[in-house]
Amino acid sequence: MVAIRRLFPRGYLFTVLGIAVGVAGLVALGAMAERITRFIDGGDRFVLGQISVAGEGMGMGTGFTAGGLLRANKIEQIARVPGVAAVQGQVMLPLNPTTSQFLTLTQELILGVDPAVRMSNREFRELPVRDGRFLRPGDRGVVVVGADFGASRRLRVGGSLELGSGRTFQVIGVLDKTLTAPDRFAIVPLDDARDLWLRRDPLLVQVFTGGAGGLGRGDLNTGAAVAWADGADPDALARRIQAEVPGLNVTIPGELSRLLRQSTAFFSALLFGVGVLGLVIGGLSLSNTVTAAVFERIRDFGIKRALGATDGQLLREILGEALGVSVTGGLLGVGLAIAVGTLVDARGEGQQLFLFSPRLLGFSLGFSVVLGALAATYATLRIVRLSPAEAIRRGA
Amino acid sequence: MLVRARGLAKTFHGPDGRPVPVLHGVDVEVKSGEFVAVAGPSGCGKSTLLNLLGLLEPLDAGEIWLDDVCVSRLSRRAQCGVRGRSFGYVFQSFLLIAGLTALENVLLAARYVGRPRPTALAEARALMDRLGVAHRADHYPAQLSGGEQQRVAYCRAVLNAPPLVLADEPTGNLDEGHAAVILSELRALCRQRGTSVVLVTHRADAAARADRALHLRAGRLESQEGDGHS
Numbered sequence: 001m002v003a004i005r006r007l008f009p010r011g012y013l014f015t016v017l018g019i020a021v022g023v024a025g026l027v028a029l030g031a032m033a034e035r036i037t038r039f040i041d042g043g044d045r046f047v048l049g050q051i052s053v054a055g056e057g058m059g060m061g062t063g064f065t066a067g068g069l070l071r072a073n074k075i076e077q078i079a080r081v082p083g084v085a086a087v088q089g090q091v092m093l094p095l096n097p098t099t100s101q102f103l104t105l106t107q108e109l110i111l112g113v114d115p116a117v118r119m120s121n122r123e124f125r126e127l128p129v130r131d132g133r134f135l136r137p138g139d140r141g142v143v144v145v146g147a148d149f150g151a152s153r154r155l156r157v158g159g160s161l162e163l164g165s166g167r168t169f170q171v172i173g174v175l176d177k178t179l180t181a182p183d184r185f186a187i188v189p190l191d192d193a194r195d196l197w198l199r200r201d202p203l204l205v206q207v208f209t210g211g212a213g214g215l216g217r218g219d220l221n222t223g224a225a226v227a228w229a230d231g232a233d234p235d236a237l238a239r240r241i242q243a244e245v246p247g248l249n250v251t252i253p254g255e256l257s258r259l260l261r262q263s264t265a266f267f268s269a270l271l272f273g274v275g276v277l278g279l280v281i282g283g284l285s286l287s288n289t290v291t292a293a294v295f296e297r298i299r300d301f302g303i304k305r306a307l308g309a310t311d312g313q314l315l316r317e318i319l320g321e322a323l324g325v326s327v328t329g330g331l332l333g334v335g336l337a338i339a340v341g342t343l344v345d346a347r348g349e350g351q352q353l354f355l356f357s358p359r360l361l362g363f364s365l366g367f368s369v370v371l372g373a374l375a376a377t378y379a380t381l382r383i384v385r386l387s388p389a390e391a392i393r394r395g396a
Numbered sequence: 397m398l399v400r401a402r403g404l405a406k407t408f409h410g411p412d413g414r415p416v417p418v419l420h421g422v423d424v425e426v427k428s429g430e431f432v433a434v435a436g437p438s439g440c441g442k443s444t445l446l447n448l449l450g451l452l453e454p455l456d457a458g459e460i461w462l463d464d465v466c467v468s469r470l471s472r473r474a475q476c477g478v479r480g481r482s483f484g485y486v487f488q489s490f491l492l493i494a495g496l497t498a499l500e501n502v503l504l505a506a507r508y509v510g511r512p513r514p515t516a517l518a519e520a521r522a523l524m525d526r527l528g529v530a531h532r533a534d535h536y537p538a539q540l541s542g543g544e545q546q547r548v549a550y551c552r553a554v555l556n557a558p559p560l561v562l563a564d565e566p567t568g569n570l571d572e573g574h575a576a577v578i579l580s581e582l583r584a585l586c587r588q589r590g591t592s593v594v595l596v597t598h599r600a601d602a603a604a605r606a607d608r609a610l611h612l613r614a615g616r617l618e619s620q621e622g623d624g625h626s
Contacts, residue, residue, distance in 0.1 A: 299491075306485055
């Protein structure tokens with residue numbers, strides 16, 4: 001008990017609380033920045049992990065494969081281009097078509113994939129399943145939901161989900177958080193996605209049932225994910241596909257990544273601002289609190305100087321106290337930020353706003369300790385310049 | 397130990413920045429085991445003289461010698477050592493540290509001079525026992541009466557057995573009974589341990605118990621009474 005009190009003297013309660021509030025602000029703002037960074041990085045990894053192809057034209061205008069219908073024969077032609085390792089036809093539909101043109105980065109999507117074909121995206125070979133299982137060949141009428149998608153609807157394995165037009169799906173799996181687009185996906189077997197598409201789009205139904213152009217179910221793809229062979233240059237391969245297979249919209253991974261970065265430049269600037277703001281607010285609060293706490297005890301330090309304490313002894317003593325107070329306040333602040341962040345996220349209907357990464361928590365604690373020590377050193381150096389009598393007078 | 401101070405001068409600055417001279421070239425000499433009282437009206441420079449003698453305040457002019465060492469010219473670090481080992485201070489307002497217990501306050505004197513804690517702890521307990529505050533060892537200053545606080549402060553001042561004790565109005569905030577205890581202790585220090593004591597006081601009875609009384613007026617030494625040990 002005595003040892004604890006030596007490290008954490010009486011009268012430091014408000015100092016600790018002050019530091020905790022500063023660190024909590026820093027951690028909370030940092031966690032929001034981390035969350036956005038992870039989202040943007042995840043999107044970047046996705047577009048750099050595959051060549052996205054759609055048919056020529058406007059098509060659904062959604063998701064990552066904006067473009068017209070991609071027919072089966074085009075998929076076969078793409079597969080024959082040298083350097084292509086695999087092609088996975090997909091159907092990607094907005095869950096709510098009325099909002100499909102807005103907030104593309106956060107919209108909820110229905111993704112239809114053929115589980116018999118391996119995922120073509122090099123960065124997402126497998127999506128992490130938290131509960132239940134992923135799609136298997138032969139599955140019909142089932143859905144695997146992303147973490148946020150499931151949380152916002154309180155979906156569990158075994159539950160049911162209506163994905164529009166009266167089709168109900170049984171939930172067989174819930175994905176783990178990826179902190180990027182798949183968190184808001186509902187992934188269904190490709191044939192089910194084609195059914196949903198047909199039910200939603202009267203024009204497509206007319207074309208399909210009318211047999212125009214010899215369309216079959218295999219032609220109903222909004223796009224495809226193309227995987228390249230090891231050693232192939234994805235950008236060069238994308239250009240080769242564009243040149244060798246006419247009538248396609250082919251995204252060049254490198255260019256798409258650059259475009260994504262440009263489109264998220266606002267978020268990057270926002271992140272930088274949030275980070276700087278967090279450092280300034282948290283740093284000022286912390287250093288001001290520690291400095292004030294040291295100056296508040298100026299009389300005590302005057303007494304200690306009168307009793308023979310040298311500058312070095314006083315500095316070591318104050319630094320030890322500042323360290324104890326900063327670490328305690330820092331840990332409290334981190335705990336406070338996590339508690340508030342968790343509470344807010346729990347009420348956010350599946351939207352995760354905060355990401356408390358180990359690097360953020362480590363940096364925040366280190367920052368509070370270093371800044372606390374610097375502030376204490378500054379205050380001590382100011383105090384030791386005074387004579388003992390002057391320090392006692394000022395603290396009286 | 398012989399304490400000699402020559403030509404001590406100190407000037408402070410008022411709120412408007414104008415110089416306020418407090419001491420004008422005061423000479424003081426205190427022999428080993430001598431009890432010297434410094435008396436005079438308020439504002440005459442008594443406390444400033446004590447602070448200068450105790451190296452708590454830098455001099456504007458003059459010098460202070462302890463035996464054959466001019467301590468006023470020592471480095472800051474060396475002066476810290478002199479303060480810790482050679483001087484003990486008792487102040488009117490006790491100057492105990494609020495966040496430490498009575499025992500911890502007493503032991504603080506030993507911490508900065510590198511004394512082994514077990515030895516200091518035993519001596520501190522014995523001292524507090526003799527002064528009647530041992531039962532208050534684990535109490536904080538705010539939990540003690542004025543008389544108890546001053547006795548704790550006295551224990552802290554004499555724990556390292558310094559050759560010189562500087563006491564600034566140590567009875568100013570005490571009733572007669574407690575004041576008598578402190579004055580008796582100071583007197584006994586001189587007689588039994590050969591400690592020199594400089595006592596700043598405006599109490600005539602306190603000054604009367606000293607071997608010698610210095611009278612200050614307007615920053616100058618006006619007169620001396622007594623010339624030896626009583």
